[in-house]
Amino acid sequence: MARDSTSLSRRDVMKTAGAAGVAGIVGLAGCTQGGGGGGGGNGDGEYPSLGNYPIEGDKAMFGFNVPQSGPYSSEGEDELRAYELAVKHLNNGGGWVDDFSDLSGDGVLDYEIDYVKGDTATDADTARESASRMIERDGVVMFSGGSSSATAIAQQGLAQEKNVLFMACLTHSNDTTGKDCVRYSFREMFNAYMTGQALAPVVTTEYGDDLSFYQLYADYSWGQTQQASMKQFFEEAGWSEIDSVATPLGESDYSSYLSEAQSSGADALFLNHYGLDGGNSLKQAVEAGIDQEMEIVMPLYNRPMAQAAGGAIEGIYGTIAWDSQIDNAPSKKFTEVFGEEYNGRVPSGPAQLAYAQTLQYAAAVERAGTFYPPEVIRQLEDYSYSNIGMGEETMRKCDHQAQRDIPVVKGLPGSEQGDGQFFEIVEITPQSEVGYDCGSGPAAECELGEYGDE
Amino acid sequence: MSLAADLLRVFLNGLQTGAIYILVAIGLSIILGTLRFVNFAHGALYLIGAYAGLLITLEVNLSNGLLREWGFETIGLGWGFLPALIIVPLFVFVIGLAMERFVARPFYDRPDTDQILVTFGLAIIAQELFRVLFGGQSINFARPGWASGPVSLPIIGNFPKWRLYVIIITGILVAIVWLLVEYTDFGLIVRAGTRDPEMVELLGIKLTRPYIVMFGIGAALAGVAGVVGAPLENVNPNIGTGVLVPAFLVVVIGGVGSIRGAVVGGVLLGMVFSVLVGAPLPSIDILGTQITWSAWAQVGIYALAAVVLLVRPEGLFGEEVTG
Numbered sequence: 001m002a003r004d005s006t007s008l009s010r011r012d013v014m015k016t017a018g019a020a021g022v023a024g025i026v027g028l029a030g031c032t033q034g035g036g037g038g039g040g041g042n043g044d045g046e047y048p049s050l051g052n053y054p055i056e057g058d059k060a061m062f063g064f065n066v067p068q069s070g071p072y073s074s075e076g077e078d079e080l081r082a083y084e085l086a087v088k089h090l091n092n093g094g095g096w097v098d099d100f101s102d103l104s105g106d107g108v109l110d111y112e113i114d115y116v117k118g119d120t121a122t123d124a125d126t127a128r129e130s131a132s133r134m135i136e137r138d139g140v141v142m143f144s145g146g147s148s149s150a151t152a153i154a155q156q157g158l159a160q161e162k163n164v165l166f167m168a169c170l171t172h173s174n175d176t177t178g179k180d181c182v183r184y185s186f187r188e189m190f191n192a193y194m195t196g197q198a199l200a201p202v203v204t205t206e207y208g209d210d211l212s213f214y215q216l217y218a219d220y221s222w223g224q225t226q227q228a229s230m231k232q233f234f235e236e237a238g239w240s241e242i243d244s245v246a247t248p249l250g251e252s253d254y255s256s257y258l259s260e261a262q263s264s265g266a267d268a269l270f271l272n273h274y275g276l277d278g279g280n281s282l283k284q285a286v287e288a289g290i291d292q293e294m295e296i297v298m299p300l301y302n303r304p305m306a307q308a309a310g311g312a313i314e315g316i317y318g319t320i321a322w323d324s325q326i327d328n329a330p331s332k333k334f335t336e337v338f339g340e341e342y343n344g345r346v347p348s349g350p351a352q353l354a355y356a357q358t359l360q361y362a363a364a365v366e367r368a369g370t371f372y373p374p375e376v377i378r379q380l381e382d383y384s385y386s387n388i389g390m391g392e393e394t395m396r397k398c399d400h401q402a403q404r405d406i407p408v409v410k411g412l413p414g415s416e417q418g419d420g421q422f423f424e425i426v427e428i429t430p431q432s433e434v435g436y437d438c439g440s441g442p443a444a445e446c447e448l449g450e451y452g453d454e
Numbered sequence: 455m456s457l458a459a460d461l462l463r464v465f466l467n468g469l470q471t472g473a474i475y476i477l478v479a480i481g482l483s484i485i486l487g488t489l490r491f492v493n494f495a496h497g498a499l500y501l502i503g504a505y506a507g508l509l510i511t512l513e514v515n516l517s518n519g520l521l522r523e524w525g526f527e528t529i530g531l532g533w534g535f536l537p538a539l540i541i542v543p544l545f546v547f548v549i550g551l552a553m554e555r556f557v558a559r560p561f562y563d564r565p566d567t568d569q570i571l572v573t574f575g576l577a578i579i580a581q582e583l584f585r586v587l588f589g590g591q592s593i594n595f596a597r598p599g600w601a602s603g604p605v606s607l608p609i610i611g612n613f614p615k616w617r618l619y620v621i622i623i624t625g626i627l628v629a630i631v632w633l634l635v636e637y638t639d640f641g642l643i644v645r646a647g648t649r650d651p652e653m654v655e656l657l658g659i660k661l662t663r664p665y666i667v668m669f670g671i672g673a674a675l676a677g678v679a680g681v682v683g684a685p686l687e688n689v690n691p692n693i694g695t696g697v698l699v700p701a702f703l704v705v706v707i708g709g710v711g712s713i714r715g716a717v718v719g720g721v722l723l724g725m726v727f728s729v730l731v732g733a734p735l736p737s738i739d740i741l742g743t744q745i746t747w748s749a750w751a752q753v754g755i756y757a758l759a760a761v762v763l764l765v766r767p768e769g770l771f772g773e774e775v776t777g
Contacts, residue, residue, distance in 0.1 A: 069590035069692070077518060077591060219749060245731075245748045252687035252696065255617060256467045256731035257748060262612070263460050263732075276592045280687055287597070289604025289612030308594055308688065 047372040050452050051163030052139045055371055060111040062087065062358065063118060063134035063143030065155060066169075070122025071250045072147040072275035074304035075350045079147065079169055080117065082351035085341050086358035087113050095337040096330060096355070100387060102363035109365055116140065120151045122250070122275075127151035128158055135162050141371050142167060142361050146189075147275065147350065148249075149173030149222035156185035163373055163452045167357035170321070170350045172274075172300055174225035177401035178442025183449045184373065186380055186400045188357055188388070190434070192226040193441050195299050195319045196233030198406040198429040203317050204237045207268065207295050214261045214294075215244035216254070216281065217272035223249075225442075226272040230299060242266045247273070247281075254281040258288055268295040279308025286312035301409060303348035306422035311414025313422065320407050321349030322389060325425055331389035346420020356388040360395075374451040393431070398438035399446040403431050456609075463610045464732045465725070470617040472704075472724025473624035474686075477679035478697050479704035479716040480631060481672025487711020488648050488668050491558050492566050494573040497698030498580035499673045502549060503542050503680025504689050505584060508595050510538040511681075519589030535598035535681075539623075542681045543674040550673025554666045577694060585691040592688035620682050627678060631671065632713050644668055648711055703759045709772020718770055723755055730754045 047053065055061075064083040066076035089095040090113045093105025107113055116138045120127035127145070134140045135158070143159070144167040146152040152171035159166035160182035168176060168187040172195070177187050204211075215230060217223035223246070231241050242264050247257050258281070261269050269290060273281045278298065282305075285296055291312075301318035324335040324346050334355060338347040347355075364379040365371055381397040393404040409423035436443060482496045508514060513532040516522040521529060557576060561569050596602070597616045604612040635641035646654045647661045654661060679697070687693070704723055708715025730751040738745050762770060 069585070069690075071592075073590050073592065073690075074517075077589075247748070248752065252693070253471065255470065255614065255686075256464075256728045256751075259463050259467055259613075260732040260748075263463060276688060276690075279592075279594075284614065284686075287603065287614040287616065289606075289614075292604070292612065308592065310594065310596070 047370060047375070048453075051373050052135065052141050053163075053370075053372050055111060055141060056139065058111060059114040060108055060371065061138050061140045062113060062115040063131065063138060063140035063145075064115055064354075065118040065120055065127060065131050065134065065143055065145035065151075066354075067122040067147050067151070068117075068119040070120075071277045072122045072170075074308070075147040075170055075275055075302060075348070076120070076122075076145075078304060078348045078351040079145070079354040081342055081345075082338065082347065082354040083115065083144065083358055085338060086355045087115050088341075089337075090359070090362050096333060096359055096387065099330070099333070100359060100363050102366040103359065104366075108362045109369070109371065111371075113362070118145070120145060120148070122148050122151065124148070124150040124154040128154040131155045131158050131166075132162075135164050140164060141373075142358075144169050144354065144357050144361075146170040148220075149176055149225075150220045150249075152176055152185075153180045153221060156180070156182050159184040160449050165361065165373055165376060167361050169353045169357055170302075171222070172226070173222040174229065174442040175221050177399045177446060178225075179445040180221075181399050181401075181446035181448055183377060183400075183451055186357075186360070186395055186402075188353055188360070188393075188395075188402045188404075189321055190319075190404060190406050191401070191442060192222070192229040192299070193232075193436065194406055194434040195226070196229035197434040198319055198408050198427075199230075199297070199299055199317065200233040200237040201433075202408045202427055202429075203297055204234070204239065206317070209238040211239050211267040211295070212242050212265075213239055213268040213270055213297075214242050214264045214266035215270040215272060216247055216257050216261060217244060217270075218249050218274065218277060219246035220249055222274070223272050226299060227270075230270055230272065239268070247277075249277065251277060252280060254284045255288065257281075258285050258290060262288065262290050262293065266294060268297060270297045270299060272299055274300055274302075275305055276308060278305040282309040282316070283312045291316075298411075301411075301423070302350055303346075303420065303422055304350075306411060306417075311417070313411025314413040316411045317426070318409060318411075320409050320423065322352040323349060323407055323409065323423060323425060324420060325423075326389060326407065326428070328389055328391070330387055334389060348420075352389065360385075360388070372453075374453040377451060391428075391431075396438070396443075398448075399443040400448065401443065403435050405429060405431050406434055459610045460732075463613070464728050466610070466613060466617075466621075467732055468725035468728035469621050469721065470724070471727050472720035472722070473620050474679050474683040474697065475700045475704050475723060476717055476720030477624055477627065477682070478676050478701040479708070479720055480628065480713055481675040482701050483705045483708065483710055483712065483716045484635075484644075485669055485672045486705065488644055489554075489558065489562065489665055491562060492569045492573065493558070493672075494570055494698065495553070495557075495576040495580070496573075496672075496676055496701065497694035497696075498577040499546055499549065499676035499694075500680040500683070500697050501580060501584065501691070501694030503546050503677030504595070504684035504693060505588070505680075506542045506545055506677070507538040507681030507684060508593060508689050510541055511535050511598070512596065514593055516588060517591055519585075519587055519591075521587050522589070535601075538681050539678070543678045546677025546680075547670040547674040549677075550670035551666055553673065554669035558669065577698075581691045581694060588691070590691060592690040595684040595687075595689050597685040616685060620686070623678075623682055627675065628713070628717055631675065634671075635713060640664055640667070700755065703755060706759050706769060707762045709766075709769025711773070712769070712771040715769055715771030722758060726754045726758050727751050 089097040118130035146169035149171040166185040217227040298318040367379040368375040509530040513530040605615040704719035708719025
């Protein structure tokens with residue numbers, strides 16, 4: 001439905017005019033004439049066509065491409081809840097939208113936001129196909145998703161090719177903003193390298209600084225960089241790796257792998273598995289009594305997988321994207337609005353990422369005063385913010401990796417779990433102690449590619 | 455840790471990995487052997503067994519799916535594991551009877567490809583039906599309290615208790631089926647029917663009834679496998695397909711129609727997997743790439759099947775098909 005002039009508040013007019021200058025006014029003029037199609041009516045007239053810009057019709061379409069099946073489907077399910085909530089807030093106000101100075105709660109740049117959902121099935125090819133459909137058929141101006149770095153990397157490659165922005169959600173591989181980085185993708189989530197930096201000091205202080213360790217890792221992009229980063233930072237801290245063994249993604253029976261780890265004589269076992277795989281491998285490790293013989297470390301946790309592993313997570317260290325216990329205003333607000341929407345459900349880290357990334361994009365569009373992708377990208381690059389519950393952050397221009405704090409947590413015993421609480425936050429490692437320069441670490445391998453308007 | 459402990463551990467792991475495949479493969483193998491029916495929906499029976507077992511054993515919270523939308527946020531009886539172990543096989547036995555009567559029988563005289571198509575379609579329908587009803591999410595099938603945690607075994611140390619139970623339950627069920635087929639009149643008729651159905655019918659014995667019962671028994675075993683195997687992992691709509699391929703490999707290795715073959719095939723398959731993953735084999739370098747054996751465990755299983763097919767096309771305990 002086309003918006004008429006009466007739906008525009010004075011605040012909208014001032015904001016758009018302020019953000020986009022003359023172009024904004026011209027756009028609004030178009031809108032008051034009852035326009036809405038073909039790039040008119042949103043202050044976008046002056047840019048050439050690129051990707052799915054200009055938007056046709058009066059709705060801006062987002063695409064949410066998450067695993068609704070496969071080993072990471074629990075994460076995908078919670079992401080989807082958050083995406084739907086973000087769209088609701090963008091259109092009607094509420095949640096963080098009320099606190100983001102760039103957002104109005106009346107759509108984005110006078111466009112109502114609509115969305116399509118896709119299922120990646122936790123598989124890179126499926127994810128790419130599904131994203132491709134969203135771009136070609138549904139005309140999305142932005143798509144988001146993840147859970148499995150392999151799917152995120154496949155999708156962001158497509159984003160660069162098609163000049164449509166991808167707001168990476170749950171992807172933790174170093175390669176996402178390292179060797180596979182692209183200009184058309186931004187990552188709020190930290191990576192395996194930073195997990196290593198945050199985890200090694202805490203774990204070595206707890207268990208000693210001369211232990212031997214054994215690693216199992218999921219055999220794809222994420223697991224491989226995860227294994228390499230753990231090796232690097234724990235060996236720098238004085239530990240020594242005895243062996244590391246790859247396991248297939250989606251494996252359900254880890255018993256043979258685990259018993260080899262058990263007989264390796266190592267002091268500690270790193271389970272670089274995620275989602276259902278992580279839940280399974282940890283549960284089976286505890287089932288086999290490995291926790292009585294070795295220290296288990298689960299470098300990357302989240303709530304759905306902790307739930308799947310149940311009491312098995314007791315005392316086991318790891319990092320998480322975000323947790324509802326983090327004590328600041330945006331975190332509390334998100335937990336509150338998510339709970340209100342979903343029968344008191346406590347949001348998980350992946351949900352917070354999904355919600356934040358959607359709003360970050362919308363805010364950047366408002367700042368740019370246009371959906372024209374190169375301008376939106378420039379608004380996101382080197383943007384500093386502190387409104388998503390993880391303290392002061394910067395979305396770095398050189399590799400599109402958010403520079404942020406990292407929560408290190410320890411699993412709670414089964415008896416203390418409940419109400420969505422599964423972890424005790426041990427430390428929130430400040431961003432000054434993690435991260436790397438643009439010329440080192442994974443960033444050294446990153447070449448972002450073109451904006452599309454060169 | 456000593457070599458003996460390593461070997462024992464690899465052996466036990468091989469046995470437990472193979473156990474579930476044996477349970478699924480026996481049904482597959484006898485149905486294929488006696489009825490000459492290729493049942494690609496056999497994995498769906500495992501799936502049904504797993505969900506049925508879950509629902510009898512526990513009370514499950516549903517987080518998505520149609521059932522939840524209809525207002526069933528929690529579902530399941532919470533009766534515990536032992537009732538499931540008795541009720542599920544009976545339930546899946548009945549499903550097996552229905553399947554024989556309404557799906558298999560009309561296709562007995564049709565080509566293998568038709569049988570594969572119809573049963574594969576059925577398997578996909580079952581899988582998607584579960585996805586629609588329960589959602590695509592994995593549900594945690596907790597082990598029964600008396601069988602959870604590790605047990606300390608001599609020499610090898612800690613071993614997951616439930617996996618020992620899996621081996622024991624499989625052993626008992628295999629023994630029952632074997633006795634049934636080898637030492638009862640029913641078994642005699644079925645075996646005779648496998649050899650020469652025409653002659654058996656000429657002797658005045660109607661084969662329809664023993665066949666349908668055999669189909670039911672095969673189905674029930676797949677159902678039990680679901681109940682026993684699901685607590686090892688989590689339950690989701692894809693687990694049926696996950697178990698079908700290894701089960702077919704077991705039939706290929708062991709030979710069609712042979713219970714002994716299914717057992718030996720299952721154990722061999724489990725052993726190959728467990729040796730490649732868990733035995734202290736040195737890793738090797740091929741053209742600068744480090745080869746880790748664990749990553750080749752899946753390949754190893756197929757290699758084993760290929761070798762058996764080359765040396766004995768009818769499988770280790772299969773009989774050469776003539777005529």
